[in-house]
Amino acid sequence: MAHFPIPPPPSPPSPPRYMDASDPDQRVPSRGALMGRNRNKPRLMIKQLSNDNEIHDHYTTLQLLGRGGEDLARTFDVRLVRHKRIRCAMKVQSLVPDSDEDEIEEDAEGRVMNEIQILNNVLPPHKHIVELRDILLGVEKFFIVTERCASNDLVEFYPTANNTRARNIFKQLVETVQFMHDYGVVHYDLKAQNVLFDTTLMRDIKIIDFNKARYYRDLATKTYNNFNPDRYYWSDRHNFRPGDPYKQTLPDIRQLGNILYSMLAGTEVQLGVDDFYETDDLPEVRTQVFSSEAIHLLSLIGPSKWLIPNPGPRSALRLTNNMRLEPVTPVPGTREILQHPWIA
Numbered sequence: 001m002a003h004f005p006i007p008p009p010p011s012p013p014s015p016p017r018y019m020d021a022s023d024p025d026q027r028v029p030s031r032g033a034l035m036g037r038n039r040n041k042p043r044l045m046i047k048q049l050s051n052d053n054e055i056h057d058h059y060t061t062l063q064l065l066g067r068g069g070e071d072l073a074r075t076f077d078v079r080l081v082r083h084k085r086i087r088c089a090m091k092v093q094s095l096v097p098d099s100d101e102d103e104i105e106e107d108a109e110g111r112v113m114n115e116i117q118i119l120n121n122v123l124p125p126h127k128h129i130v131e132l133r134d135i136l137l138g139v140e141k142f143f144i145v146t147e148r149c150a151s152n153d154l155v156e157f158y159p160t161a162n163n164t165r166a167r168n169i170f171k172q173l174v175e176t177v178q179f180m181h182d183y184g185v186v187h188y189d190l191k192a193q194n195v196l197f198d199t200t201l202m203r204d205i206k207i208i209d210f211n212k213a214r215y216y217r218d219l220a221t222k223t224y225n226n227f228n229p230d231r232y233y234w235s236d237r238h239n240f241r242p243g244d245p246y247k248q249t250l251p252d253i254r255q256l257g258n259i260l261y262s263m264l265a266g267t268e269v270q271l272g273v274d275d276f277y278e279t280d281d282l283p284e285v286r287t288q289v290f291s292s293e294a295i296h297l298l299s300l301i302g303p304s305k306w307l308i309p310n311p312g313p314r315s316a317l318r319l320t321n322n323m324r325l326e327p328v329t330p331v332p333g334t335r336e337i338l339q340h341p342w343i344a
Contacts, residue, residue, distance in 0.1 A: 044120055044135055052138035057081060059090060059143075065151065066193070068209070072108050077148065088133055089149065093142040111211040112142045117232070118210050123183055124224045128176040130196075130208045149206045150199050154192035157202050158262050163290045166263040171343045172205050174256060178334035180213075181249055184220025184229075188212040190255035192268050219245045246333065253331050257301035264290050264298055271303060293342035300340075301331050 049055060059078040066075045078090045093112045119132040134145035157169065173195065180187060187194075189212045198204045217229040262269045265283040282303060287295065298304075338344065 044132060047134070047136045049136055049138045052141050055136060055138065055141075055143055058134075058136065059088070059145070060084075061090075062087070065089060073211075078145070087148045088145045089130075089147070091144040091146070093144065094140065095142060096140040109142070112144065114213070115209075115211040116144065118185055118213050118215060122215050122224060122227055122232075123180065123185055126176060126179055128172055128205050128207060129180075130206050146208070147206075149196040149208070150202075152197045152200055152202050154195045154259065154262070155268050157197070158192070158268060159266050160202070161263045161266065163294060166260075166290070166294070167342060168203075169205060170256075170260060170263065171338070173207075173259065174334050174337050174343065176205070176207055177252055177256065178338065181219060181245075181252070181334060182222045183224055184215050184217060185210075186214050186216065186219070186248055186252055187255075188214060188251055190252055190259065191270075192259070192262065195259070216243065216245075216248050218243050219248050246330070249333060250331070253301060253333065253337075256334075256337070257298070257303060257331070260294075260298055261285070261302045264294060269303065291342065293340070297337070297340050297342045301337065 047058075058081055060081055062077040062079060064074060065077055067073070068075070072094045073091055075089055075091045078088050080086045080088070093108060095109050095112075116132070116135060119129075123129065125131065130149065131147040132144070133147060134143075136143040136145070157165075161169070173190075177187065177190070187207070187210065189209060190207075194207060194209045196206045196208055198206055215229070215232050217232075220229070258269050258271050261282070264285045266286055266289075267283055269282065285295065285298070332340075
C-alpha cells in the first residue's frame, strides 16, 4: 500500500488591515476598511480600487440622477454587474476638486466619511431612511452605493397633496426625524430634494443625503450597537460641551415647518435656515383643501415663526450667539408635533 505524506496545514492568514470609521485619526482607509456593523445585515467594508475606472467592474452606470456639493458630487442610477436585476443609487464624490485649496478637498472627504459613519454606525436601519449598501474608494473618488428610490421627491408631491395624503407623509417625516434625534443626529438639510419616495405611488418616504448631518452626544437618548461617541469622525472639529437639545434640533424643526407650508401651499417654499423674509415672500395656503388642524400646526412650526413684521422691527426673531435665527416664542419639538390633533 502506497503511503503519501500528509501536506502541512496552511498557514493562518495574516490579520486583515482595516479602519474603524469612528476613529477620527484614521483619515485614509486601508483595503477592506471596517465601517461599523448592523445587527440585521453584514458588515460593510470599504472596497479599495486600484483606479477610479475599476468601479465599472462592479457597477454599470445607467443615467445621471442629480448633482450636488458644488458639483463635486453626482448621483447615478446603477446596476450591479454580477446581478443585473439589482439597481441602486451611487453617489460619486470627487476628492480632488479643480482647486488648489486643500481645505476644500479635506471637507469633501470629511463629509463622505461623516455620512458613511452616520448611516452605518450611528443610526440603526429605519424604513424611512435610505439604506447604505456598498462603499468603494478610488484614487480620486469615493463611491457610496445606497438603495434605489423612485425619482419622485416632495417637489412633485406638493401640487397633489390634500389633507389626508399630506398628513400621512408629514407624519412619516416627523417620526423619522424624531428617530434620528433620539440617536443624536440632526440632519440639517431637510429639503424637498432630500425626501424621496420608495415608489412612484408616493406613499412612503425615504430621507437621503446625510453629508451635512451632525451627531450630538448630549442630544442622544439612545445608542446604537455600542456606538462610542468619542470615536465620532468629526468629534475633533466640534465642541461637545453640554448643549441645549432644543437649539440643536431647531434647524430640523424649521425645515419641517417649511415642508409643511409647501404641502399646504401646493408649491415649494425655498427658505434657508438663516433667512429673514417678509409676508410677501410666501404663497397662499390652500385653506379650502386643508383642515383647521393643519392650519393650526402650521402656525406653530411654519415660516410665520421666523417672520419679520412688515412694516415694523424684527421683533419676532432674535440672533443667537452663533448668528443663527431663533424665534422669540418656542416652537414644539418632534414629540409635541406628533401629539398635535392633525397628526395624532
